[in-house]
Amino acid sequence: MTGRGKPRALLFAACAVGAPLSATAADRWRLPPEVRTLAQLGGNREALMRLETEIRRCETARATRQVAGDACLDLLVTGATLAQRIGGRRAAEGFARRAAAAADAALPEAHADRALAHRLFGSVLAPDAAALAEYRIALNIYVAAGAAAQDNVRGDMLRLLDAKARYREGERLRRELLDRSIAAKGPDHPDVAADLTNLAINLSAQGREAEAHPLLVRALAIYEKALPPAHPYIALLLTNVGASLIALDRAAEALPVLQRALTLREANLPAGHMDIAVAMGAVANALVKLDRLAEAEALHRRALDLRRAAGSGGAATVANAVLNLANVLRLQARYADAEPLYREARDLYARALLPGHPLRLNADWSLAAVLLDGRVKLAESRSLFRRAALDARARLATYPDFGAGAVRELGTWRNVFVGEVRAAWALGGAR
Numbered sequence: 241m242t243g244r245g246k247p248r249a250l251l252f253a254a255c256a257v258g259a260p261l262s263a264t265a266a267d268r269w270r271l272p273p274e275v276r277t278l279a280q281l282g283g284n285r286e287a288l289m290r291l292e293t294e295i296r297r298c299e300t301a302r303a304t305r306q307v308a309g310d311a312c313l314d315l316l317v318t319g320a321t322l323a324q325r326i327g328g329r330r331a332a333e334g335f336a337r338r339a340a341a342a343a344d345a346a347l348p349e350a351h352a353d354r355a356l357a358h359r360l361f362g363s364v365l366a367p368d369a370a371a372l373a374e375y376r377i378a379l380n381i382y383v384a385a386g387a388a389a390q391d392n393v394r395g396d397m398l399r400l401l402d403a404k405a406r407y408r409e410g411e412r413l414r415r416e417l418l419d420r421s422i423a424a425k426g427p428d429h430p431d432v433a434a435d436l437t438n439l440a441i442n443l444s445a446q447g448r449e450a451e452a453h454p455l456l457v458r459a460l461a462i463y464e465k466a467l468p469p470a471h472p473y474i475a476l477l478l479t480n481v482g483a484s485l486i487a488l489d490r491a492a493e494a495l496p497v498l499q500r501a502l503t504l505r506e507a508n509l510p511a512g513h514m515d516i517a518v519a520m521g522a523v524a525n526a527l528v529k530l531d532r533l534a535e536a537e538a539l540h541r542r543a544l545d546l547r548r549a550a551g552s553g554g555a556a557t558v559a560n561a562v563l564n565l566a567n568v569l570r571l572q573a574r575y576a577d578a579e580p581l582y583r584e585a586r587d588l589y590a591r592a593l594l595p596g597h598p599l600r601l602n603a604d605w606s607l608a609a610v611l612l613d614g615r616v617k618l619a620e621s622r623s624l625f626r627r628a629a630l631d632a633r634a635r636l637a638t639y640p641d642f643g644a645g646a647v648r649e650l651g652t653w654r655n656v657f658v659g660e661v662r663a664a665w666a667l668g669g670a671r
Contacts (some may be wrong), residue, residue, distance in 0.1 A: 288322040309346030336361040355381035433459035447648040490527035495609040517546035559588035575614030582607040604628040622663035
């Protein structure tokens with residue numbers, strides 16, 4: 241999947257006195273050479289200060305109609321980029337807002353630089369709804385023009401939606417990317433397999449595993465036909481297929497698939513590689529479903545040790561491994577051993593993920609559940625369940641109607657609502 245690219249290199253030429261309302265890129269205000277030099281040498285702050293002076297000159301000339309309406313556009317885009325580099329979010333937003341306004345006022349509706357300006361504006365906006373609105377303007381322009389940059393904008397939007405775990409909204413974009421890959425490269429291209437995998441992950445996150453699984457199987461078949469047997473993408477797809485089988489309650493089928501993935505990882509990666517830990521944890525998850533808890537615990541401990549030692553992958557990946565181990569201990573009724581691990585996972589998720597993310601919600605109710613199971617700290621258990629229930633209701637509120645998607649979401653958090661009631665009863669009985 242293509243990611244967000246930097247704004248394209250723009251031409252900077254001398255300002256044109258008496259230019260028409262809209263200028264060509266070559267007729268826009270020239271970027272001062274010292275600004276370009278300072279930026280290339282990493283002096284972004286000083287470059288921005290000098291650029292601001294030039295922008296004021298350009299905008300004064302524009303206000304008196306000495307230059308075209310979009311004459312300052314390239315300067316404003318550069319200003320937003322420099323402000324982003326030094327962490328000046330408000331300044332970047334201001335430059336990008338002015339760039340979008342100038343482009344809208346001076347350029348034709350389908351002009352590519354209008355899309356560029358709105359995409360840049362979306363990238364610096366903090367509120368997700370406002371950012372998505374800007375991205376949609378850019379996407380519509382690129383789609384109308386048939387421009388390849390439309391896929392980059394979809395990638396921007398998907399990163400924002402995935403960070404908020406708004407998978408239902410991202411599904412349409414994933415399908416559009418898949419359709420474009422098939423049309424451009426044919427149904428058996430490895431890039432199509434990547435888009436199939438991304439769509440499957442999206443559907444799985446929505447609880448639609450029966451729809452996700454055949455997409456993963458199809459992607460695996462493409463990779464096995466197009467890539468060498470030891471290619472890491474094959475091991476990755478084997479892990480995804482196995483995890484999907486577990487979600488479909490087909491753990492006995494999943495285990496040999498996941499063991500094959502682990503064998504490939506161990507044979508082709510250096511000892512201690514993070515991907516070995518991923519494959520190891522997946523095998524352990526299958527063993528849990530098959531009630532082979534001692535074997536699962538040993539593998540989860542090894543996977544967690546690998547993740548801690550690697551020191552990479554981020555807090556959320558360590559949290560996943562911690563939570564997996566805690567869950568195995570809880571299944572063995574070792575509540576006192578599981579509790580500190582649940583607390584660690586919850587803290588790690590809070591550092592790595594945005595509020596309202598389902599993994600944070602899951603960590604809250606998992607800790608609440610182990611406290612309830614162990615009949616300790618019942619007031620805290622009830623508080624955690626209530627917090628998780630509020631987050632679950634907030635997620636349900638994002639559905640415009642109570643359709644199939646909302647029903648699936650409700651089913652995902654059924655244990656939260658039941659646990660809230662159980663914790664209240666247990667607390668009342670303990671008084």
